[in-house]
Amino acid sequence: MTIYAVGDIHGYADELDRALGLxxxxxxxxxxxxxxxxYTDRGPxxxxxxxxxxxxxxxxxxxxxxxxxxxxxxxxxxTEGRENDSxxxxxxxxxxxxxxxxxxxxxxxxxxxxxAFLQAANGGVETLASYDVAGSPLDREELVMRARExxxxxHKQFLAQRPLWHREEGLLFVHAGLRxxxxxxxxxxxxxxxxRDGWLDxxxxxxxLVVHGHTALDFPQHYGNRLxxxxxxxxxxxxxxxxxxxxxxxxxxxxGRVALNLGSSA
Numbered sequence: 526m527t528i529y530a531v532g533d534i535h536g537y538a539d540e541l542d543r544a545l546g547l548x549x550x551x552x553x554x555x556x557x558x559x560x561x562x563x564y565t566d567r568g569p570x571x572x573x574x575x576x577x578x579x580x581x582x583x584x585x586x587x588x589x590x591x592x593x594x595x596x597x598x599x600x601x602x603x604t605e606g607r608e609n610d611s612x613x614x615x616x617x618x619x620x621x622x623x624x625x626x627x628x629x630x631x632x633x634x635x636x637x638x639x640x641a642f643l644q645a646a647n648g649g650v651e652t653l654a655s656y657d658v659a660g661s662p663l664d665r666e667e668l669v670m671r672a673r674e675x676x677x678x679x680h681k682q683f684l685a686q687r688p689l690w691h692r693e694e695g696l697l698f699v700h701a702g703l704r705x706x707x708x709x710x711x712x713x714x715x716x717x718x719x720x721r722d723g724w725l726d727x728x729x730x731x732x733x734l735v736v737h738g739h740t741a742l743d744f745p746q747h748y749g750n751r752l753x754x755x756x757x758x759x760x761x762x763x764x765x766x767x768x769x770x771x772x773x774x775x776x777x778x779x780x781g782r783v784a785l786n787l788g789s790s791a
Contacts, residue, residue, distance in 0.1 A: 526557075527769065529548045529552060529558045529768055529777075530561055530698065530767045531548075531559070531560045531561060532738040532745065532755040532758070532767070533758060534563065534568070534764060535563055535566055535568045535625065536564075536567055536569060536571035537570065537574070537758050538573030538577060539570070540568075540758050540763060541574055541764065542577070543763075544777075545558075545766075547766055547777040547778070548777060552768070555587055558589070559589045559693075560578065560589065560591065561591060561700055561736070561737065561738040561755070562593025562595075562738060562739075563593030563594065563700065563755075563759070564590075564595075566624060566626060566629050567625035567760075568625075568759065569628060569632065570632050571629040575680045575684075578590055578683065579679055579683050590683075590687055591687055591699065594610070594700065595624070595625065597718060598619045599629055599684060602619055602626065602672065603669070603676060606665060606666065607619075608620050608652065609652070610719075611715075612718075612719040616648075617651050618641075618651040618652055618653060620641040620643060620651075620656070621643060621651060622638050622641070630675075633672070633676055635672060636656055636658045640657045641655075642655045642656070658671065689718070696733050696734050697709070697732075697733040697736065698736045698737075699717050699735065699737055700717060700738055700739050701719050701721070701740075702716070702720045702721070702725070703716065703724060703731060703735060704716045704720060719739070721740055725740060727750075734750070734769075735751040735752070736754060737751060737752070737754065738753065739755055741762075742756060742757060743756065743762060744776065745765055745774070745785055747774050747785040748787065749787045752769070765777065767785070768782065
């Protein structure tokens with residue numbers, strides 16, 4: 526059985542459409558696909574990405590969509606007005622264009638890149654001072670209210686209902702990775718969404734092949750114990766879907782399949 530994984534999309538709806546076309550050409554219209562999270566931020570059309578995923582899930586396509594850290598940041602901004610996450614050691618706000626919040630809000634008609642005016646306080650933690658929407662400066666509370674009105678309820682529900690992980694026979698799909706040596710049921714949510722240190726350099730067998738994203742590369746890469754599907758779409762690279770058969774993996778390109786041998790990057 527072939528299972529397809531689509532790494533971090535980051536608001537590039539056109540790249541999602543292209544990746545879905547590659548998957549259909551390889552595995553047909555009923556292909557089983559796991560989307561690895563980070564549907565929003567940085568790219569110009571987060572709204573379009575969520576529309577496509579919701580449409581597919583509503584139509585009962587053979588799709589699974591797990592949660593990414595950027596999806597949680599967007600949801601927390603909508604529900605709690607929160608713009609900072611303790612796992613961002615730099616103190617950057619979600620409203621910084623490097624994280625991509627303004628691009629996401631822009632896809633719903635609220636400002637966009639360059640709309641946020643930020644200030645650093647509280648030991649260097651960045652916070653929103655004002656946000657320009659159609660020439661009107663809004664404070665954070667006003668922006669949150671406008672965002673709650675602009676974002677459809679179906680999008681909020683989609684973000685809130687994403688699972689943190691998904692299991693198939695011999696495979697575990699999770700956005701960022703695992704804390705090595707910790708049972709899945711005891712994993713910390715923040716680690717599942719954010720982990721890099723202590724995970725990326727751990728060579729041990731985790732049991733199932735762990736399929737993840739979160740750490741951007743220039744091409745998907747197979748490490749034997751884990752498979753990184755994030756090909757850097759959030760930084761302008763093409764979105765590269767991956768076909769998984771057992772513990773073997775293949776990148777799907779316009780030229781066809783490219784085997785992802787252990788340690789290979791192209």
